[in-house]
Amino acid sequence: MSGRKAIELESVGVTFGSGADAVPALSPTTMDIGEGEFVALVGPSGCGKSTILKLVAGLVAPTTGVVVVGGREASAKAQRIGMAFQNPTMLPWLTVEKNVMLPLKIVQPYRAEFRAKRKGEFRDKVHALLGEVGLRDFANAYPWQLSGGMLQRANLCRALVHEPRILLLDEPFGALDQFTREELWAALQSLWMAHRPTVLLVTHDLREAGYLASRICVMSARPGRILDDSPVDSARPRTLASTYEPDFAARTQRLRDLIVGAQRHVAEVH
Amino acid sequence: MSATLRRRSLSIGLILAFFGVWEVLCIALNVSDLVLPRPSEIFTVLWQRAPQLWPHMLQTLGTTLLGFVLGVATGVVLGAIVGSSRLAYDTAYPLLIGFSSIPKVAVVPIFVLWFGSGTVPAVLTSLVICFFPIVVNIATGLATTEPELEDVLKALGASKFDILWNVGLPRTMPFFFASLKVAITYAFVGTVLSETVASNRGIGNVMISASSNFNVPLAFAGLFILAGLGIALYAIFSLIERQVTGWATRKREIAV
Numbered sequence: 001m002s003g004r005k006a007i008e009l010e011s012v013g014v015t016f017g018s019g020a021d022a023v024p025a026l027s028p029t030t031m032d033i034g035e036g037e038f039v040a041l042v043g044p045s046g047c048g049k050s051t052i053l054k055l056v057a058g059l060v061a062p063t064t065g066v067v068v069v070g071g072r073e074a075s076a077k078a079q080r081i082g083m084a085f086q087n088p089t090m091l092p093w094l095t096v097e098k099n100v101m102l103p104l105k106i107v108q109p110y111r112a113e114f115r116a117k118r119k120g121e122f123r124d125k126v127h128a129l130l131g132e133v134g135l136r137d138f139a140n141a142y143p144w145q146l147s148g149g150m151l152q153r154a155n156l157c158r159a160l161v162h163e164p165r166i167l168l169l170d171e172p173f174g175a176l177d178q179f180t181r182e183e184l185w186a187a188l189q190s191l192w193m194a195h196r197p198t199v200l201l202v203t204h205d206l207r208e209a210g211y212l213a214s215r216i217c218v219m220s221a222r223p224g225r226i227l228d229d230s231p232v233d234s235a236r237p238r239t240l241a242s243t244y245e246p247d248f249a250a251r252t253q254r255l256r257d258l259i260v261g262a263q264r265h266v267a268e269v270h
Numbered sequence: 271m272s273a274t275l276r277r278r279s280l281s282i283g284l285i286l287a288f289f290g291v292w293e294v295l296c297i298a299l300n301v302s303d304l305v306l307p308r309p310s311e312i313f314t315v316l317w318q319r320a321p322q323l324w325p326h327m328l329q330t331l332g333t334t335l336l337g338f339v340l341g342v343a344t345g346v347v348l349g350a351i352v353g354s355s356r357l358a359y360d361t362a363y364p365l366l367i368g369f370s371s372i373p374k375v376a377v378v379p380i381f382v383l384w385f386g387s388g389t390v391p392a393v394l395t396s397l398v399i400c401f402f403p404i405v406v407n408i409a410t411g412l413a414t415t416e417p418e419l420e421d422v423l424k425a426l427g428a429s430k431f432d433i434l435w436n437v438g439l440p441r442t443m444p445f446f447f448a449s450l451k452v453a454i455t456y457a458f459v460g461t462v463l464s465e466t467v468a469s470n471r472g473i474g475n476v477m478i479s480a481s482s483n484f485n486v487p488l489a490f491a492g493l494f495i496l497a498g499l500g501i502a503l504y505a506i507f508s509l510i511e512r513q514v515t516g517w518a519t520r521k522r523e524i525a526v
């Protein structure tokens with residue numbers, strides 16, 4: 001970690017709607033994420049985890065406070081952010097290769113050279129990235145020929161192809177079965193170790209958070225705030241076996257208690 | 271392949287059977303050709319009057335295609351605008367529905383008033399009659415773009431146009447072609463409608479003057495020409511559709 005800050009939230013609060021219909025989604029939150037960190041956001045449903053991602057991406061404007069990304073106030077313009085959601089949203093009329101290449105068609109400086117390089121350098125770049133997740137042989141397949149896990153691998157490649165400094169993942173593996181999910185954890189870990197983007201991962205899966213993240217933030221129920229922020233120091237690359245070790249289990253248990261406590265607190269208030 | 275062949279021969283068989291039953295019923299019930307001419311009479315008229323009918327057919331075809339092209343252009347632009355935002359969609363829809371509910375017969379006299387009789391009102395009528403399904407389909411196609419994908423692209427700094435061009439429009443292609451096939455048949459209706467009311471050329475005019483002379487077989491010949499043109503253009507668009515939007519019909523290939 002270089003110690004520089006990639007993302008800074010300064011007492012950022014979000015309220016959707018206004019007047020009587022106002023719904024507070026995020027209580028004023030302050031949080032710094034260093035460059036190259038892998039942060040997992042966990043918490044009960046609807047607690048504003050996805051809202052934080054959208055704030056960082058500049059898709060939602062904060063009601064109060066400031067979001068600073070890469071030293072500038074967040075906005076959807078001219079940022080090199082990669083995003084991936086649970087739904088892989090591959091375009092059905094394009095091959096996997098062309099789907100993954102899509103960001104290069106949009107983001108500068110690639111955009112200016114797209115016509116010239118799409119059949120050479122860019123193609124090689126995409127193929128190399130697909131190779132890293134074991135999809136090299138499927139570059140010319142169409143999305144409907146791929147399984148859910150393969151689509152999600154391609155989705156990760158699409159989010160990383162333009163070498164973003166920040167990668168935002170919103171429950172990317174939520175719809176996959178357990179075995180596929182674990183395979184994808186390994187794929188994501190090696191992608192992260194190779195490219196070192198700053199990652200913000202929203203997940204419901206505490207094992208996933210513990211396996212992947214270098215830091216885990218637990219959020220309270222809506223309107224969300226950060227209840228707990230703790231590092232995960234175990235050495236990388238981590239293995240699935242490590243997720244069954246006593247400290248890992250203890251950490252998972254502690255996080256679970258925090259989240260369950262947060263939900264119970266809400267139940268008592270209402 | 272044999273399944274396609276079977277489907278084709280069945281549909282040709284159905285057409286032949288339709289004409290056969292028609293012919294037989296006319297003979298059996300001794301129907302006068304002033305009421306319902308037999309198909310054989312109609313085809314004879316078509317054959318004999320082909321040289322006179324030919325320019326009328328070209329007139330109708332040209333007018334229809336011109337109105338259709340203009341209608342498609344209008345429809346795509348309007349559809350792109352209407353489908354580009356929730357607000358535009360909700361705002362413009364009542365107006366569009368109101369507009370499409372007007373019987374197009376009613377607008378022909380207005381066009382004639384503005385532009386005189388002849389080709390211009392026919393082109394305009396086919397335009398206004400065929401643009402609506404295109405607007406609806408393009409707008410729907412755009413409005414159904416996955417919000418997640420839009421977020422992914424916006425986070426990359428994509429402009430509205432980038433999203434429209436790379437995702438929105440390709441996604442609407444299956445909807446677009448479906449609407450083209452509807453629109454082309456509507457366009458014929460528009461042209462013929464206008465030709466019937468206010469023109470001295472075109473198949474619509476041939477039919478109206480034939481029926482006022484009690485030349486019923488000739489009027490039916492006009493109908494046959496229109497049906498033939500409609501089928502031909504429909505087939506052409508289906509062919510283009512399969513080339514352009516094959517990705518949307520893949521499921522059938524797997525199933526077979």
